Amino acid sequence: MLKLFEHxxxxxxxxxxxxxxxxxxxxxxWFGNKQVLNDISMRIPRNKITALIGQSGCGKSTLIxxxxxxxxxxxxxxxxxxxIIDERNxxxxxxxxxxxxxxxxxxxxxxxxxxxxxxxxxCYGLKLQGVKIRRHLDDAVEGALKQAALxxxxxxRLFESAHALSGGQQQxxxxxxxxxxxxxILLLDEPTSALDPLTTLFIEELMDALKKQCTIIIVTHxxxxxxxxSDYTAFFHQGRLIEYADSDTLFTMxxxxxxxxxxxxxxG
Amino acid sequence: xxxxxxxxxxxxxxxxLVISLTAFFTSLLLIALVSVLILISFRxxxxxxxxxxxxxxxxxxxxxxxxxxxxxxxxxxxxxxTLKYSDTEHPYGFQIQLSREEIDTSLLANESAxxxxxxxxxVLAIPEHIVVPSxxxxxxxxxxxxIEDVAQISAQIEELNTRHLASIHxxxxxxxxxxxxxxxxxxxxxxxSFKEYQKRVEVLEKTRAEYTLSVxxxxxxxxxxxxxxxxxxxxxxxxxxxxxxxxxxxxxxxxLSDSPxxxxxSGGVFPxxxxxxxxxxxxxxxxxxFGVLAAIYLSEYAPNTALTTIIxxxxxxxxxxxxxxxxxxxLGFFVxxxxxxxxxxxxxxxxxxxxxxxxxxxxxxxxxxxLTLPVVIVATEEGLRRVPEGLKAGSYALGATKIETIxxxxxxxxxxxxxxxxxxxxxxxxxxxxxxxxxxAVKFAPTLPIDGEFPYLHLDRQFMHLGVLIYDGAFHSQxxxxxxxxxxxxxxxxxxxxxxxxxxAVVLRxxxxxxxxxx
Numbered sequence: 001m002l003k004l005f006e007h008x009x010x011x012x013x014x015x016x017x018x019x020x021x022x023x024x025x026x027x028x029x030w031f032g033n034k035q036v037l038n039d040i041s042m043r044i045p046r047n048k049i050t051a052l053i054g055q056s057g058c059g060k061s062t063l064i065x066x067x068x069x070x071x072x073x074x075x076x077x078x079x080x081x082x083x084i085i086d087e088r089n090x091x092x093x094x095x096x097x098x099x100x101x102x103x104x105x106x107x108x109x110x111x112x113x114x115x116x117x118x119x120x121x122x123c124y125g126l127k128l129q130g131v132k133i134r135r136h137l138d139d140a141v142e143g144a145l146k147q148a149a150l151x152x153x154x155x156x157r158l159f160e161s162a163h164a165l166s167g168g169q170q171q172x173x174x175x176x177x178x179x180x181x182x183x184x185i186l187l188l189d190e191p192t193s194a195l196d197p198l199t200t201l202f203i204e205e206l207m208d209a210l211k212k213q214c215t216i217i218i219v220t221h222x223x224x225x226x227x228x229x230s231d232y233t234a235f236f237h238q239g240r241l242i243e244y245a246d247s248d249t250l251f252t253m254x255x256x257x258x259x260x261x262x263x264x265x266x267x268g
Numbered sequence: 269x270x271x272x273x274x275x276x277x278x279x280x281x282x283x284x285l286v287i288s289l290t291a292f293f294t295s296l297l298l299i300a301l302v303s304v305l306i307l308i309s310f311r312x313x314x315x316x317x318x319x320x321x322x323x324x325x326x327x328x329x330x331x332x333x334x335x336x337x338x339x340x341x342x343x344x345x346x347x348x349x350t351l352k353y354s355d356t357e358h359p360y361g362f363q364i365q366l367s368r369e370e371i372d373t374s375l376l377a378n379e380s381a382x383x384x385x386x387x388x389x390x391v392l393a394i395p396e397h398i399v400v401p402s403x404x405x406x407x408x409x410x411x412x413x414x415i416e417d418v419a420q421i422s423a424q425i426e427e428l429n430t431r432h433l434a435s436i437h438x439x440x441x442x443x444x445x446x447x448x449x450x451x452x453x454x455x456x457x458x459x460x461s462f463k464e465y466q467k468r469v470e471v472l473e474k475t476r477a478e479y480t481l482s483v484x485x486x487x488x489x490x491x492x493x494x495x496x497x498x499x500x501x502x503x504x505x506x507x508x509x510x511x512x513x514x515x516x517x518x519x520x521x522x523x524l525s526d527s528p529x530x531x532x533x534s535g536g537v538f539p540x541x542x543x544x545x546x547x548x549x550x551x552x553x554x555x556x557x558f559g560v561l562a563a564i565y566l567s568e569y570a571p572n573t574a575l576t577t578i579i580x581x582x583x584x585x586x587x588x589x590x591x592x593x594x595x596x597x598x599l600g601f602f603v604x605x606x607x608x609x610x611x612x613x614x615x616x617x618x619x620x621x622x623x624x625x626x627x628x629x630x631x632x633x634x635x636x637x638x639l640t641l642p643v644v645i646v647a648t649e650e651g652l653r654r655v656p657e658g659l660k661a662g663s664y665a666l667g668a669t670k671i672e673t674i675x676x677x678x679x680x681x682x683x684x685x686x687x688x689x690x691x692x693x694x695x696x697x698x699x700x701x702x703x704x705x706x707x708x709a710v711k712f713a714p715t716l717p718i719d720g721e722f723p724y725l726h727l728d729r730q731f732m733h734l735g736v737l738i739y740d741g742a743f744h745s746q747x748x749x750x751x752x753x754x755x756x757x758x759x760x761x762x763x764x765x766x767x768x769x770x771x772x773a774v775v776l777r778x779x780x781x782x783x784x785x786x787x
Contacts, residue, residue, distance in 0.1 A: 098669055
């Protein structure tokens, strides 16, 4: 029911350069001596929802953290290979990481609103970029909260603490916070794992609405969720990309035995 | 259930034994704390409480009789009775101890009053009447109004002295410097006006001297006190409880606003309170940025190596170094080396008289900052560690750099921890004595470190400190009970200062916590 725009889903091998939001080329990554990602290559299509699935520790969260270079925060993290976003290899040392991160938004597993007002949370990123004019900030806050379907619930208490919101509202606030920067790509790292089923459904609907504006990459443990919301799904196992296909194919006729075992719940 | 009748102690009994032992030691601790508080509050407030005056007559063991007006301190536990009395020989008070059989009668003297003088001394006597110039003697109920009148005359004299006479004197000394001849007209005019003002002062002083209070002692001997030297007259023996509390309040007011008198045994403690607060304030300004920046480096930037661990351990250990060591360091390094170099560079024209090269309030604040630095660093690091990683990641994910993340997210959330450190530092500095005596705190400072003279804040001046005042008072108290109670009052004040600072901090910290942490 959610997938009204499904008719133009392509085979992953047919995604051309113009349709690609993120191109991963031979990416390997180590934490210290431990190899976490092993020679991953894939093209993630623009304005689609791509789900990354796999067991805990298979490297899928690490992979999306590569897309905004958040792994740089950890000591002893090394990587090689290329990640092309907007025709630039973001793994290059010359990349302005701050600017990259404003273009590639991220939402974490646990809602992490800052201990400030709702308003301050949403304009945190804009203020970092030096936006000071009150009217611009007001407009951006309203726009982002509307996109995140939170505006009606909080418009009367924008200056109250974000911690007074419920878990689901906090997660949408965090999404609004990322959307305020108008990112091209939105990374969702298990965004609903801490939420109840109804709120989860709400966020899923939100994702579907958002893919018109940005490419969404979601890490999830929930197979039904991946099947429900995503256009493409990639299955990872022990740091390797095992299978990558449009979601219908992957969940109905997986090519690899490993994938089939995982999605049918035989292990993992 | 275990059989309770076996030899030894059953498990249940063992447990209750442990509980009672721990409870016992906790209660010991509580008793110690409460008795400190009770002692200090009781002895401290006693300093302000007006003691009734008794007419005491008796016969000494050698047969001589006496009759005095006295405060009587008769504690059943002591063998002797302490009298603080005034008589012709000792009009300003004297203290003796008598055995009970030496005292014949002791009657509440309703007519007598405690006459507090501006210099801090007290006279216990029976006021008779007030002498004012060119009027018949006035009754005692006018005493407050007359004291006020005389205070105005004193203010006039003070103004003539400081404004007019001092400036003429200054002008004359300028003439002397320029070798202006003695009979130059300008000079003569000045001398004339100087004499004119001097005459006015003399007239005023003469008038002032005519206002007196006639009093008599227990044996009827008369005594005359100039009104200009009186601060207050209290008929303590006939005060109601409510009026006594009013006296207490005014005494507390004097205690907080006046300077110490009679070698720190009476009067107020204002300069010490002021000096303590100023020093603590300066120290806070110095130690907070230093401590917070160091803690940020240690917890956010320093690589996780053995060297960092060594530094961290050393910082914690610095908190245990005896404070006198910091005092010696402050004297040797800050005062002599640093201050001496500053003098050579900037104030060389006044050498060998030191400007910054002598102990002063700035060096004291700097020394205390070094002393309390570990407390601030450790508490701040603790606060920084408590910032959830998820929030930092959230900030980075929005494009914030490390420094932006620290300033906008980490520091606000760590602010309750930082506050805790600063408060501990303040409490420590407010109560420290030994190092301060080496680097600038003195028993008596003639001037405050802040006044109307340029540059208004005199960082090079020595200052008074409550702790040092108490230390000084404790030495006096071995011979004189009165100064002991002044010491206790100062102790009480110090406790109140530290308590108020702590309460402020706790409230502030709670508000910051509520604002920045989940709740």
